[in-house]
Amino acid sequence: MGVPRGVDKPSGFGDGGNARPSGPTRKVVELLALAGISVNGPNPWDLKVHDPRFFRRVLATGNLGAGEAYMDGWWDVDALDEFFARVARAGLTEHVGGLRTNLLALSGRPVNLQTQARPKQVVERHYSPGNDLYQAMLGQHMQYSCAYWRDAETLDQAQANTLHLICRKLGLRPGMRLLDVGGGFGSLARCAAKEYGCEVVAYNISREQAAYARDLCQGLPVRIEEKDYRSVVHEPQQFDRIVSVRFFEHVGYKNYRAFLGFVRSCLKDGGLFLLHTIGVNNSRTVGDAWMDKYIFPGGMLPSMAQLIACTEGRWIVEDWHNFGPDYDRTMMAWWQNFERGWPELRSRYGDRFYRMWRYYLLSHAAGFRVRTFQLWQVVLSKGDIEGYTSVR
Amino acid sequence: MGVPRGVDKPSGFGDGGNARPSGPTRKVVELLALAGISVNGPNPWDLKVHDPRFFRRVLATGNLGAGEAYMDGWWDVDALDEFFARVARAGLTEHVGGLRTNLLALSGRPVNLQTQARPKQVVERHYSPGNDLYQAMLGQHMQYSCAYWRDAETLDQAQANTLHLICRKLGLRPGMRLLDVGGGFGSLARCAAKEYGCEVVAYNISREQAAYARDLCQGLPVRIEEKDYRSVVHEPQQFDRIVSVRFFEHVGYKNYRAFLGFVRSCLKDGGLFLLHTIGVNNSRTVGDAWMDKYIFPGGMLPSMAQLIACTEGRWIVEDWHNFGPDYDRTMMAWWQNFERGWPELRSRYGDRFYRMWRYYLLSHAAGFRVRTFQLWQVVLSKGDIEGYTSVR
Numbered sequence: 001m002g003v004p005r006g007v008d009k010p011s012g013f014g015d016g017g018n019a020r021p022s023g024p025t026r027k028v029v030e031l032l033a034l035a036g037i038s039v040n041g042p043n044p045w046d047l048k049v050h051d052p053r054f055f056r057r058v059l060a061t062g063n064l065g066a067g068e069a070y071m072d073g074w075w076d077v078d079a080l081d082e083f084f085a086r087v088a089r090a091g092l093t094e095h096v097g098g099l100r101t102n103l104l105a106l107s108g109r110p111v112n113l114q115t116q117a118r119p120k121q122v123v124e125r126h127y128s129p130g131n132d133l134y135q136a137m138l139g140q141h142m143q144y145s146c147a148y149w150r151d152a153e154t155l156d157q158a159q160a161n162t163l164h165l166i167c168r169k170l171g172l173r174p175g176m177r178l179l180d181v182g183g184g185f186g187s188l189a190r191c192a193a194k195e196y197g198c199e200v201v202a203y204n205i206s207r208e209q210a211a212y213a214r215d216l217c218q219g220l221p222v223r224i225e226e227k228d229y230r231s232v233v234h235e236p237q238q239f240d241r242i243v244s245v246r247f248f249e250h251v252g253y254k255n256y257r258a259f260l261g262f263v264r265s266c267l268k269d270g271g272l273f274l275l276h277t278i279g280v281n282n283s284r285t286v287g288d289a290w291m292d293k294y295i296f297p298g299g300m301l302p303s304m305a306q307l308i309a310c311t312e313g314r315w316i317v318e319d320w321h322n323f324g325p326d327y328d329r330t331m332m333a334w335w336q337n338f339e340r341g342w343p344e345l346r347s348r349y350g351d352r353f354y355r356m357w358r359y360y361l362l363s364h365a366a367g368f369r370v371r372t373f374q375l376w377q378v379v380l381s382k383g384d385i386e387g388y389t390s391v392r
Numbered sequence: 393m394g395v396p397r398g399v400d401k402p403s404g405f406g407d408g409g410n411a412r413p414s415g416p417t418r419k420v421v422e423l424l425a426l427a428g429i430s431v432n433g434p435n436p437w438d439l440k441v442h443d444p445r446f447f448r449r450v451l452a453t454g455n456l457g458a459g460e461a462y463m464d465g466w467w468d469v470d471a472l473d474e475f476f477a478r479v480a481r482a483g484l485t486e487h488v489g490g491l492r493t494n495l496l497a498l499s500g501r502p503v504n505l506q507t508q509a510r511p512k513q514v515v516e517r518h519y520s521p522g523n524d525l526y527q528a529m530l531g532q533h534m535q536y537s538c539a540y541w542r543d544a545e546t547l548d549q550a551q552a553n554t555l556h557l558i559c560r561k562l563g564l565r566p567g568m569r570l571l572d573v574g575g576g577f578g579s580l581a582r583c584a585a586k587e588y589g590c591e592v593v594a595y596n597i598s599r600e601q602a603a604y605a606r607d608l609c610q611g612l613p614v615r616i617e618e619k620d621y622r623s624v625v626h627e628p629q630q631f632d633r634i635v636s637v638r639f640f641e642h643v644g645y646k647n648y649r650a651f652l653g654f655v656r657s658c659l660k661d662g663g664l665f666l667l668h669t670i671g672v673n674n675s676r677t678v679g680d681a682w683m684d685k686y687i688f689p690g691g692m693l694p695s696m697a698q699l700i701a702c703t704e705g706r707w708i709v710e711d712w713h714n715f716g717p718d719y720d721r722t723m724m725a726w727w728q729n730f731e732r733g734w735p736e737l738r739s740r741y742g743d744r745f746y747r748m749w750r751y752y753l754l755s756h757a758a759g760f761r762v763r764t765f766q767l768w769q770v771v772l773s774k775g776d777i778e779g780y781t782s783v784r
Contacts, residue, residue, distance in 0.1 A: 150781070281775065282705050305704050308696045313674050316763055317696060320712030325779030371708055371775045383673065383763045387717030389542070392784050 024055040035090035037083060044079035045086055051075070063093060067290035067363075071355045080358060081332065084366030130348065131208050134185065136341025137334045142185035142212070145246040145276060146327040146375040150392070155333040158326070163191040168391045169319070169379055170241045170274050172196035179203075179239040179266060181229045182247030186213025186222070193220040201239070203229040230262065238268040248277035249299050253285060256302065256310040264314060269384050272318070277302060278327070279374040295360050301373065315380040318388035324374040331365035416447040427482035429475060436471035437478055443467070455485060459682035463747045472750060473724065476758030522740065523600050526577070528733025529726045534577035534604070537638040537668060538719040538767040542784070547725040550718070555583040560783045561711070561771055562633045562666050564588035571595075571631040571658060573621045574639030578605025578614070585612040593631070595621040622654065630660040640669035641691050645677060648694065648702040656706060661776050664710070669694060670719070671766040687752050693765065707772040710780035716766040723757035 021029065029039050038046045049055075051074035057065040069075060077083040087093065138144055139155045147158030148165050166188060172178065174197030180189050183202030186209070192198040199221040204210050210226040217224065225231065229247075242263055251259045263273055283303040286292065291299065311317060338345075338361065342354060349357075367373040379388065413421065421431050430438045441447075443466035449457040461467060469475040479485065530536055531547045539550030540557050558580060564570065566589030572581050575594030578601070584590040591613040596602050602618040609616065617623065621639075634655050643651050655665055675695040678684065683691065703709060730753065734746060741749075759765040771780065 281708060303704060304700045304709060305697070308700050312695060312697050316673060316714075316766065317712065318714055320709065320714075321782060322708075322710055322712075322780070323782075369778075371777075374708065385763075386761075388714070390713060390715075390784055392782055 022055070024059050025052065027059060028055045031092055032087075035086040035092055037086055045077060045082040047083065048076045049074070062289070064289035064293065067294065067356075067359055070359050071294075071352050073355065080362040081335075081365045081369070084363045085369050088366060088370040088372055131185075131212055133338075133345060133349070136345060137338045138185075139333070139337060141187045142216075143187050144184055146278075146323065147330040147333070148323060149326045149329050155330065155337070158330070158333075159187075163188055164195075165391065166243060166245070166274055166276065166377070167192055167196050169377065170243060170272050172198050172241060174198070176240040177201070177237065179232065179235075179242045181232075181242065181244040181263065183209065183213060183224065184245060185209050186216040186224065188243065188245060189213060189222045189224070190217045190220060193217065193222045198241075201225065201232075201235065203227055203232055232262075232266050235266070238266055238271075240268055240271050242267050242271065242273045243276070244274070245276040246278075248275055249301055250296065252298065252300055253283075253302065253306050256306060260310050260315065264382065267382065269382060271382070272385075272388075273315075273380045275307075275376070275378045275380065277376055277378075279304060279307070279322075279376045281372065281374070291360070294356055304376075307378070311380065314382075316383040317378060318381050318385075319377075319379040319390040321377040321390070321392070322374050323377075324368050324371065326368075327373065327375045328365045328368035331361050331368065335361045335365065414447070416451050417444065419451060420447045423484055424479075427478040427484055429478055437469060437474040439475065440468045441466070454681070456681035456685065459686065459748075459751055462751050463686075463744055465747065472754040473727075473757045473761070476755045477761050480758060480762040480764055523577075523604055525730075525737060525741070528737060529730045530577075531725070531729060533579045534608075535579050536576055538670075538715065539722040539725070540715060541718045541721050547722065547729070550722070550725075551579075555580055556587075557783065558635060558637070558666055558668065558769070559584055559588050561769065562635060562664050564590050564633060566590070568632040569593070569629065571624065571627075571634045573624075573634065573636040573655065575601065575605060575616060576637060577601050578608040578616065580635065580637060581605060581614045581616070582609045582612060585609065585614045590633075593617065593624075593627065595619055595624060624654075624658050627658070630658055630663075632660055632663050634659050634663070634665045635668070636666070637668040638670075640667055641693055642688065644690065644692055645675075645694065645698050648698060652702050652707065656774065659774065661774060663774070664777075664780075665707075665772045667768070667770045667772065669768055669770075671695060671699070671768045673764065673766070683752070686748055696768075699770070703772065706774075708775040709770060710773050710777075711769075711771040711782040713769045713782070713784070714766050715769075716760050716763065718760075719765065719767045720757045720760035723753050723760065727753045727757065 032039060032047060036045075037043075039049055040046065051069075051072075054069050054074040057069050057074070061068075134142060134144060139159060141156060141159040141163065143159040143162060146162065147155055148161040149158045150161060152158035152161050170178070172192055176196075176198045178189075178192050178198045178200045180192075180200060180202035183189065183204035186202065189200040189202045193200050200217075201223045202213060203225045204213065205226065205228055207226060210224050213222075213224045244263070248256075248259070267273055278301050280301045280303055283305050284300065287296065287298075287300045308317075335358070338357060346354070364373070368375070379390070381388065424431060424439060428437075429435075431441055432438065443461075443464075446461050446466040449461050449466070453460075526534060526536060531551060533548060533551040533555065535551040535554060538554065539547055540553040541550045542553060544550035544553050562570070564584055568588075568590045570581075570584050570590045570592045572584075572592060572594035575581065575596035578594065581592040581594045582605075585592050592609075593615045594605060595617045596605065597618065597620055599618060602616050605614075605616045636655070640648075640651070659665055670693050672693045672695055675697050676692065679688065679690075679692040700709075727750070730749060738746070756765070760767070771782070773780065
């Protein structure tokens with residue numbers, strides 16, 4: 001990793017004084033220069049260092065250290081999304097210490113990071129802060145997944161697009177039974193029931209989301225179960241259609257085959273399954289260390305190869321739609337909403353949360369912008385339908 | 393495989409006489425019954441056996457023997473496509489001797505069946521019979537690949553659809569340079585040059601096709617090279633767009649990585665590559681034995697897993713469109729054209745060719761009908777474009 005050794009005395013770098021920059025400082029400055037980023041420079045994507053211990057910390061602990069140093073207020077960037085985009089385009093994260101990520105990767109192989117017991121932990125960490133956060137951020141539809149911006153001007157329009165896109169891709173018709181694995185805040189269940197005449201059952205282990213969804217879907221043929229999706233085995237009937245939005249990211253590659261097998265067992269013959277998930281270009285076994293610690297414990301993003309390895313011989317891929325760049329725009333809209341709503345949220349969440357959330361949203365927006373992340377909607381059948389007409 | 397042993401005397405099965413059906417006869421009759429097919433029964437998909445040696449031959453030599461026995465006139469079916477569809481739906485091919493296929497599979501692993509020397513053999517076997525055959529069969533556009541039937545009534549309309557679908561998916565604009573790997577009879581080159589203002593270079597080792605294409609594209613900025621595609625390395629410039637239609641089926645899984653690497657090296661930054669290929673649901677290393685011997689020597693159909701394994705880390709899949717069932721309709725249209733044109737072709741090709749071609753077209757139509765085969769149009773980028781809007 002080329003991490004300079006020796007004691008690194010804080011140097012007051014950037015103050016124009018006489019102190020000679022330390023090894024770590026020089027190294028970070030050189031690396032960032034490769035990405036067109038200056039330290040304390042004039043561009044919106046340039047880095048402002050408030051605490052010079054930053055340099056050493058980021059070299060030693062990579063993404064995790066950079067993120068924690070950001071949360072601690074050691075550094076700042078006006079246009080954090082553009083900073084991340086430049087870092088990614090220059091491939092800088094490969095230069096600095098992915099030590100924690102590497103350790104995670106090692107543990108990811110023998111250990112199943114997504115056991116039955118862990119989902120609750122994810123939910124408690126990520127979804128339980130309170131619906132007020134998501135209400136401020138997600139807009140009218142409370143849809144915590146990629147919006148489809150075709151012909152849309154606003155986030156609300158784009159999220160309405162997504163809901164209808166999913167329903168149209170599934171070919172929902174009155175009387176169909178739809179299973180929603182994950183369920184979110186219930187907007188998809190509501191749309192499928194109200195506008196497509198379906199009966200919907202959603203499984204979601206988040207108490208807050210389930211309560212919100214029940215309220216949202218009142219009076220409609222929607223049943224929200226606050227249970228792990230595997231409890232679906234107790235449902236008396238199979239489903240005509242199954243959908244899973246922003247859920248597969250929590251499943252873990254060791255469980256893809258089991259998950260897809262489970263879904264298949266719940267799907268009627270002639271049915272369709274729509275999987276909406278973020279994906280990555282290269283197969284990995286763990287997620288980013290900072291994300292793992294602060295945002296989605298045990299989360300990992302699938303590659304096409306990992307997903308396809310688990311569909312072969314059991315599912316036919318009827319359609320594979322990639323609209324990753326729409327997630328950049330979605331994340332930026334969430335960020336703007338979050339920032340606008342922050343004065344109301346601040347007393348409850350605190351400034352460290354604000355920095356954490358900013359880091360999460362803007363680094364992800366950048367990931368989609370530079371095409372490190374993809375957004376996939378994959379339509380799968382058992383191979384027992386005559387054909388499928390893909391929808392855009 | 394459960395093949396009965398012992399001498400199998402032709403039994404005159406089906407004549408209602410006293411002769412007791414032999415072991416092989418009984419076995420085949422039982423297997424076919426699982427698929428709802430009777431021997432000498434009244435349905436259009438029922439089997440008419442003209443030579444009772446058929447039973448033993450098909451058990452001993454599987455698909456290869458069945459096809460050869462058909463070519464020899466030992467058996468017939470009125471609706472051969474529906475016969476194959478029923479056989480496939482019942483999974484019968486797994487019951488009978490895939491011995492020759494198994495041997496091929498063994499040889500497929502250590503041996504590269506698609507060496508530099510072999511393409512010429514494929515072309516001589518398959519494409520050199522004469523353009524009259526293809527002119528009779530393919531319709532006005534001479535497009536030897538799946539037609540896109542959305543909003544089309546006739547094969548010609550559907551093939552025009554395909555040409556425009558490809559051009560629109562590639563986002564062709566005036567002045568762009570398009571490389572066509574394979575080239576066919578030149579209809580795509582012509583369309584891209586004439587209707588989208590592109591400069592086209594096509595590589596095709598078939599003399600007959602190259603001559604036809606040159607004639608078709610006269611006066612347009614189209615250059616047809618009668619050379620192996622790897623000669624593209626001598627082109628002075630990279631291309632804005634690359635397309636390959638019905639070519640990947642000849643490449644062989646050992647060469648996918650090299651092929652895709654080669655295409656990538658010929659593609660400008662910011663470019664797009666559209667791969668149009670038949671695919672299968674399960675990874676294999678060889679094709680069907682009969683197809684290999686009579687139709688496409690060394691051909692093999694990719695699985696998604698095999699293809700994706702060779703794109704990871706190098707390409708981003710911008711779109712994956714599966715319209716396999718359209719190939720069923722296309723093959724049936726080709727079959728009707730072929731049959732209509734046969735009186736003109738007969739003296740040149742002979743009756744055994746007729747039976748071979750019928751077997752080829754109708755077995756393939758059935759393969760798409762029962763979803764054993766898929767038709768994929770995959771749009772790939774180097775990951776250096778802002779995004780891609782998929783087209784249907």
